[in-house]
Amino acid sequence: MRASRLVSILLLLQTRGRMTAQELADTLEVSVRTVYRDMESLGASGVPLYGESGPDGGYRLLEGYRTRLTGLTADEARALFLTGLPAAAEDLGLGAVAAGAQLKLSAALPPEMRERAEQSRQRIYIDIPGWYQDSDETPQLTAVAQAVWTQQQVRIRYERWATPHEVLRTVDPYGVVLKAGRWYLVAGSARGIRTYRVSRITELEPLTETFERPAGFDLAEHWRDYLATFDARRHLGHAVLRLSPTALTDLGQFLEPTAARAAEESAEPPDTDGWTQVTLPVESAERALPALLSLGAEAQVMGPPELRETMRRTLAGMLARYEEDGPMVNSVSSPERPDEVPSGTT
Template sequence: MSALLLLQTRGRMTAQELADTLEVSVRTVYRDMESLCASGIPLYGESGPDGGYRLLEGYRTRLTGLTADEAGALFLTGLPGAAADLGLGAVAAEARLKLSAALPPELRERAERSRQRIYVDIPGWYQGSEETPRLAEVASAVWGQQRVRIRYERWATPHEVIRTVDPYGVVLKAGRWYLVAGSAHGVRTYRVSRINELESLTETFTRPAGFDLAAHWHEYLATFDARRFLDEAVLRLSAEAFEGIGQVLEPAAARAAAESAAEPDADGWTQVIVPVESAERALPTLLSLGVGAEVVGPPSLREKMRRTLAGMLARYEGGGQAQE
């Protein structure tokens, strides 16, 4: 289908040009051109310096009556869960059916085989999907470029704030929906599940010229860990704990630990520096490293770890009573 649309929009293209654009081999292009011809597509090839593949003059593929909403939902046809979250499940399904109907029989069968063999599951392991009752309202404001007032629950104090924002777009990251919006303080990111109330205002807004949602999100992620990890923990790790640190720590923290690793000491233990948000939030993760890890510093974190372990030991040595 991609090759067919390329030929329809660009006219003549060589096998090499098609291969480069579609990121496949020239042999694959030859095979696909033969499949298109066998499916009844009026396609012919010309040899020579000015040769290439062409569609018969006047031929056009027909997408059978796509509506504006269906055209807008095309990018979600492979993500039924995301489409449903946005209230576009039925629209995306209808667009997918119309696209399938427009394909030649052989390509339709090939598309169906792909659908049956590839499935994208967005959420990570060991976490359920979040409740996002305001997502449809958020999406509607994004489509309509409608300014909104939100009551938002955040981690910092005060925990509940009211913000007036211009919703630029929504992002699905690891099963979590986020709103990227302009505000009086610049572009900000809000977790949709923490929007407790949303009111659409009468005024609309104009998106900043040149604003690219994907580019902004990648830049946001690049600085996210730097903004979140405000402290460090110095650890000594046994060889076994050091080898398995990637299974316990977040990827960014595990990478930082590996990059900071000193040479193993005489006992085979390695000292590393691990970025952490705070001592309180780091403690459960550090405890999960078990006996193969020792907190060296800072002193306040080491003391907090010592008190926690002492309390746990006292609990077990005291012989707790089973509850009835």
């Protein structure tokens, strides 16, 4: 533990510049007396540090002194934060680089810390995509990431839902985000900051022009703000449903979280049949239809009229199909749920 603590002190002083004994003690969760002893040990081992007294005092490393992690390259330093996400590193074309960075970082650790890092690698694995969902095919992701690193403008051909479905855009790539197994490009454009799903970029042409990132732009903060307003921007309509007690209890299994929460918050007192009327946000009648159909006979669409009519026409068409004479298909048992799939056979 002491050896790892000495490394932590060295890296803290290297990254923060100056720290008091009390600040070091609070960060490392040890006593100030322990910090004093550790500083004596670091000085005795040849680390060029000195202490200053007074209100602006504290411990510092000699100007220009830097410790190196066994020769990390620039690409390996970029890939360090992806060493716990091998699939993401591979997507970005940094799989081998991330492995090399992890190896060098491991070699720089004291033996006890190295052993703990290996235990974590053997015991924790992060699988990003959800069940029954494949990751997107993203042939342009490596080129997108390269443009992000070099701050190089690109011209992209992009397929979108709205018309025209195929558009050309010249953008400044600010960063990429991995969300639920799908990669997104956050980029500046003539229309402001926009988000593009990387799998829908069909062509990418690097341009000679470079760009400057906006002062103070933080990718993580931007993405959080984007998600906070995402539902408000796409949920332009609503649906009024009458739900059975069973549907009301299991709503979260059929609807996305935002819609399920809105339904629970808007629930009226049960009627004489025990059914409850709720209101939930939807994008459009067409987009809401699959989720509403999944509720089956445990739900009844009450409004608005266009959504109710869309549901009625769809159900009438389905009923007509089943009333037609045709071959009967043997029923197939449903597959086991993921949490019920055995890991092996005995």
